[in-house]
Amino acid sequence: MTQSHAPPLPSPKERRRLREAKSLSQADVADKMGVTRETVRSWETGRTTPRGSKREAYVELLTAQDPVTTSADTEDETGVRTGIEAEAEAEVTARQEPYTEAETDRGVEAEAEAEADSDEEPAPPPPALTPPQAFDALYAFCTPALVRQTYLLTGRRELARESVERAFQLAWHRWPEVAVDRDPAGWVRATAYEYALSPWHRLRPRHRHPEAPPADAADRAxxxxxxxxxxxxxRTLLLYDGVGLDLPETAAETEASTPAAASRLMHAREAVAERLPELAAPDELHRRLTVLAATERLRAAKPRSVRYGSEHRARTWTRAAIAFTVLLIGATSLTLRTAPDHYEPPMAPGATVRGLPPRAASGPLSDEQLELHAFLKSQMVSGPERLVPEAR
Known part of the structure; x- marks a missing residue:
């Protein structure tokens, strides 16, 4: 596989020197790059290295007004190995080396000095958003791209929209947890991917009918x-080459180690390059994935509808749980009411007794016997021919 040419990065010490020369704190660089402060700190200590568009933007930010770099730094940079394996090994090795106390103290002191040297007045804090407003802002920011990404992941438009809506419904249901998360967009993206890749969708009736493929032949391929x-x-290929996440972030979102994520990424790239050799370059693959996702006009529901759907779903499940509990209590009460309160031994089955004569029984009376019986009953009991017992 071919590796795209990346702009040379200064050494970790030079990165920090250039940032301090521009009177920028790590928080300022993080805001400009759209990453967290911990990511910038890991770049400056050499634990991780930016890639792709972030690498170019980071180099441009550091060297915009100070393009002069030492020859030693240039030689160090050209000696760095390229490729996914080298990056994975460097990151795994750096993860085993925690920050030293001196490095942490120097970073805090540099940020304090940069803030002290700044003469600008701090900007007033933005007005606090209500939970619905914050949710609507997150929904409007993430939904367009997330629906297209989920479509690339599944190839089904309806499932992509449903997955994103379910993810945001769950996010609204757990909004106190999502609102304080370090990456709310990543939380929703991971939830949508998990729902979209669930194997239970293949049991649904509409999953048996394939959807219309893209119109362009290259996009279909x-x-x-x-x-x-x-x-x-x-999922790994989409996160790394489609979304543009770093390798540790991709590994964390897919719940895998960094070497495992690197191995999956390499095998996925090889499989795509085997069928489509023109996409062997990662930059070209990223461009084609972006174009393929942009050609589909996918729309999701309004944020208010998603919030209402989440609340309606929660109410439905709550009522179902209450109804089931009441039914269980009623069945238990009825069982206790009708169940016997003492033990009744069962009757033993009858047994045949042998050696005894059969029990004789008188049969029905004949006409003569009935006539004699009636005659005897009609006679007086005081006659000499009858014996009547006397009571003493």
Whole structure:
């Protein structure tokens, strides 16, 4: 596989020197790059390295007004190995080396000095948003791209919209947890991917009917190759080459180690390059995935409808749980009411007794016997021919 040419990065010490020379704190660089402060700190200590568009933007930010770099730094940079394996090994090795106390103290002191040297007045804090307003802002920011990404992951438009809506419904249901998360967009993205890749969808009736493929032949070929990858390979490739996450972030979102994520990424790229050799370059693959996702006009529901659906779903499940509990209590009470309160031994089955004569019984009376019986009853009991017992 070919590796795209990346702009040379200064050494970790030089990155920090350039940032301090521009009177920028790590928080300022994080805001400009759209990453967290911990990510910038890991870049400056050499634990991780930015890639792709973030790498180019980071180099441009550091060297915009100070393009001069030492020859030693240039030689160090050209000696760095390229490729996914080198990056994974460096990150795994750096993870085993925690920050030293001196490095942490120097970072805090540099940020304090940068803030002290700044003469600008702090900007007033933005007005606090209500939970519905914050949710609507997150929904409007993430939904357009997330629906397209889920479509690439599944190849089904309706399932993509449903997955994103379910993810945001769950986010609204757990909003106190999502609101304080370090990456709410990543939380929703992971939930949508998990729902979209659930194997239970294949049991649904509408899953048996394939949806219309993209109109362009090249897009159809790319989507066909992409959907034939295993789900975890597909997800790793989409996060790394489609979304643009770093390798540790991709590994964390897929719940895998960094070497495992790197291995999945390499195998996925090889499978795509085997079928489509023109997409062997990662930059070209990223561009084609972006174009394929942009060609589909996918729309999701309004944020208010999603919030109402989440609340309606929660009420429905709550009422169902209450009804089931009441039914269980009623069945238990009825069982206790009708159940016997003492033990009744069962009757033993009858047994045949042998050696005894059969029991004789008088049969029905004949006409003569009935006539004699009536005659005797009609006679007086005081006659000499009858004996009547006397009571003493």
């Amino acid at each position: 790319l989507l066909d190759v992409f959907l034939k990858l295993p789900p975890m390979y597909r």
